[in-house]
Amino acid sequence: MLQIEICDGVATIRMNRPDVHNAFDDALIAALTAELRRLEQLPEARVIVLAANGKSFSAGADLNWMRRMATYSKEENVRDAMALADLMRTLDGVKKPTIARVQGAAFGGGVGLVACCDIAVASTEAAFSLSEVRLGLIPSVISPYVIAAIGEREARRYFLTAERFDAVEARRIGLVHDVVDSGALDEAVAKIAGQLLKGGPQALAAAKKLIADVSRRSMDDALSAETARRIAAIRVESEG
Numbered sequence: 001m002l003q004i005e006i007c008d009g010v011a012t013i014r015m016n017r018p019d020v021h022n023a024f025d026d027a028l029i030a031a032l033t034a035e036l037r038r039l040e041q042l043p044e045a046r047v048i049v050l051a052a053n054g055k056s057f058s059a060g061a062d063l064n065w066m067r068r069m070a071t072y073s074k075e076e077n078v079r080d081a082m083a084l085a086d087l088m089r090t091l092d093g094v095k096k097p098t099i100a101r102v103q104g105a106a107f108g109g110g111v112g113l114v115a116c117c118d119i120a121v122a123s124t125e126a127a128f129s130l131s132e133v134r135l136g137l138i139p140s141v142i143s144p145y146v147i148a149a150i151g152e153r154e155a156r157r158y159f160l161t162a163e164r165f166d167a168v169e170a171r172r173i174g175l176v177h178d179v180v181d182s183g184a185l186d187e188a189v190a191k192i193a194g195q196l197l198k199g200g201p202q203a204l205a206a207a208k209k210l211i212a213d214v215s216r217r218s219m220d221d222a223l224s225a226e227t228a229r230r231i232a233a234i235r236v237e238s239e240g
Contacts, residue, residue: 001015001017001028001031002014002016002031002032006042006044006045009044009045009046009193009197010045010047010049010193010197011039011042012048013039013048013049013050014052014053015028015032015052015058016052016053017054018052018053018055018056020059020062021054021055021056021059021105022052022053022054022058022059023059023060023061023062023063024060024061024062024065024084025061025062025064025065026065026083029084029087030083032087032091033086033087033090036048036091036094037090039094039096040096046096046097046196047096047098047099047193047196047197048094048096048097048098048099049098049100049101049189049193050098050099050100050101050113050117051101052101052103054104055104055105056105056107057100057103057104057110057114057126058106058107058109059105059107059108059110060107060110060131061084061109066135066137069081069235070240074236077233077235078228078229078232080232081228081232082224082225082228084228084231085141085227085228088112088141088142088145089219089224091113091117092116093212093219095205095208096205097118097196097199097208098117099119099189099196100113100114100117100119100120100121100176101121101185102123102126102167102176103123103125103185104123104125104126104127105126105127105128105129106126106127106128107128107129107130108129108130109139109141109142111142111146112141112142112145112146114128114149114175114176115142115145115146115148115149115150119192120175120176120178121177121178121185121189121192122167122170122171122176122178122179123167123179123182123185124168124179124181125167125182126166126170126176126179127164127165127167128164128165128175129158129162129163129165130146130158130159131162132159132162133159133160134162136234136235136237136238136239136240137231137234137235137240138159138230138231140227140231140234141227143155144223144227146175149175150173150175151174154173154174167179178192
């Protein structure tokens with residue numbers, strides 16, 4: 001489900017469900033959240049890279065899991081949605097610098113994972129889509145992070161059209177920082193990690209907190225609960 005490697009201060013988490021395009025279900029959500037929290041406490045892990053095996057970075061939520069959630073009670077649904085909200089909040093707020101290594105498609109919640117990382121590097125083969133409305137859903141839990149990355153104006157287009165866009169467009173709207181050929185992806189990630197390793201660990205953590213405090217409202221329990229409530233409510237509707 002996850003592959004973990006720590007080398008020279010860089011911890012790489014690889015999602016390893018290539019047969020389902022690294023779509024996440026309750027088990028992967030719990031594993032990712034726990035691993036991020038573990039690495040945050042590990043001194044030898046100074047930079048965290050989020051990567052994936054296979055063709056796709058992440059297809060977002062596993063549809064079989066979403067269909068199963070539609071049969072749950074309201075209380076169970078909200079509790080389950082809160083687990084995803086907790087993952088996004090954990091990734092966004094982890095004290096150590098994070099890099100998304102996007103080698104392929106990132107759809108739905110996969111875009112949320114990219115937006116939650118401090119820095120994102122994408123291959124020219126990567127593709128993106130906020131595809132939820134095509135499934136009768138909304139990108140609710142990931143919305144604070146994606147809107148912080150791309151801005152309200154771009155969100156009005158891509159949340160509503162659910163159209164696919166390439167890595168160059170992702171860079172233009174602010175979702176990713178660099179676009180490189182697939183063969184140069186590891187080198188590009190390593191170069192950024194090297195720059196991050198030159199910073200003091202406490203200073204990096206303080207700088208991240210500064211950005212969150214100054215640039216936008218910090219994620220809090222109320223906003224996490226509200227976004228979880230909205231996805232929990234809409235995915236049991238007939239359209240979902």
